Amino acid sequence: MSQISAKAVKDLRDKTGVGMMDCKKALEENGGDMQKAIEYLRKKGAALAAKRADREASEGAVVVRISDASDAGVILELNCETDFVARGGDFTGFAESIADAALAGGIDSAEKMMNVSLGEAYNGETVEDAIKSMTGKLGEKIDLKRLGMLAAKDGIVSGYVHPGSKLGALVQVKAAGNDESEGLVKDIAMQIAASAPIVVERAAVPREYVEKEKEIFRQQALSQGKPEQFVDKIITGRLEKYYQEVVLLEQSFIKDSNARVRDVLDDFAKRHDTPIDVESFIRYQLGE
Template sequence: MAEITAAAVKELRERTGAGMMDCKKALAETSGDMEVAIDWLRTKGLAAAAKKAGRVAAEGLIGVAVQGTMGAAVEVNSETDFVAKNEQFQGFVRNVAQIALATGNDIDELGGAQYPGGGTVAEALTNNIATIGENQSLRRAARVEVSDGVVVSYVHNAAGPGLGKIGVLVALESGADKAALETLGKQLAMHIAAANPLALTGDELGAELVERERGIATEKARESGKPAEIVEKMVEGAMAKFRKENALLSQLFVMDNKTKVADVIAAEAKRLGADMTLKSYVRFQLGEGIEKKVDDFAAEVAAVSGVKKNVAEPVG
């Protein structure tokens, strides 16, 4: 049997919201495989989904910049939140977001681009590390643009103009009044920050993600004991619900929680008398997908028999 550490139990609990004993059992049943354990919990109805936020540990800032019909977002990580409040670091992130308007999604090209005052972005980052005294990294960048319309930015938990923990860009293609488009774009950006859609449409959801969800839905349906044809309908129903809830255009608009985002856009297009398309969007959340550091959680594990304080020791 694989060694199950308290650290693994804690991570699984944070990522799924399941109880500690259920997490311990899931890891035992799946030989300690974290991803398989998540799916095991979900098939048992003990976890709604893997909580990506549970893996967030990286500090730093998201920076966004908009110029004309183009917008860019970048993520620059640091070791501590203290650095994210540093004026030199904030200035660097703000400058890098502006530079990304020209370099786009290519992080290597961004690193090699010229930085204001001389040298490259990568060299400026190295200088930051030396002068601030903490490791930092340029993690990712994205750019959106329209031929006619607006690109609107929004930051949540703002640390300064164009800087925050969550950064969103919305690209609205339309010949309608730009001020009205800006208003709609800001509302859509706030929705995206809150609802965290995984794709623009259901058809654009990643194939690997869809297959994983289908596998979970199939296992849960089979456990109902119903006939195969009913199981198939249950699976298709679950997948339709998954696509609806995770694709931006089919999500319910957070402003009223009853109108689909696609219908909100269509209604505004009709009101303004112009065609309108939500061409693309970007949502960066600081540290998403980066493994969380292990903390001492003796108070939690002490309540569960067999789980020891030392995270290096096996559970049970």
């Protein structure tokens, strides 16, 4: 067997990111052939991915990418097993590369993303194969748990990721694009991340959610000894508080607790003589 040079080992490491000893072994097993060694390491990564398939991947990162024109955005959650790996450059760079490719390709789900190539930086591998390779490289289960995309034909898409990359939001707003409106939409994305609404407006709250809350409030009132004739009024009052918690437009604004989000948007529209309406949003919290 010919001697494997240190340069060849380094070249393979640069191409794959795998440890030096593993690179040396791959080259030795394949007679110094670089392409065969890369394939060997890919297969090794796939084998390790299969072994770790049943492991729990509850750490990771939430990543948001917004287009230069602020008319589209992607949010994803990529999982791994430990916070140590989640904070490493290899993992975060991989998550960002997936988000960039999703935005460039207009991909709106994790399932569709699996067959998309990540380009030369990942040896032309699809996301599915790159995940297997990354599992082999990092020694942990890697899982693209979810991915979503919003695109605005006539408006703005903005996003926010909370420091630590465990919580993020993407929001689509119908409005004219300028510095002031984009600043407000960014605030709305922060609002969504921080306050966890489930819908934009009251009418969109699923009926079964409302009925469930009403029954809970009814049982609470009766267990507290409230007279039957007052229970319906109590339920109505508590339901209003529920709407203020879960409906984005009815939440207290994070930058002014005396104003509702709806009030902030209405005030902006009046001052700038232009309508502004939240159309949809996506919120991801790690491990949800």
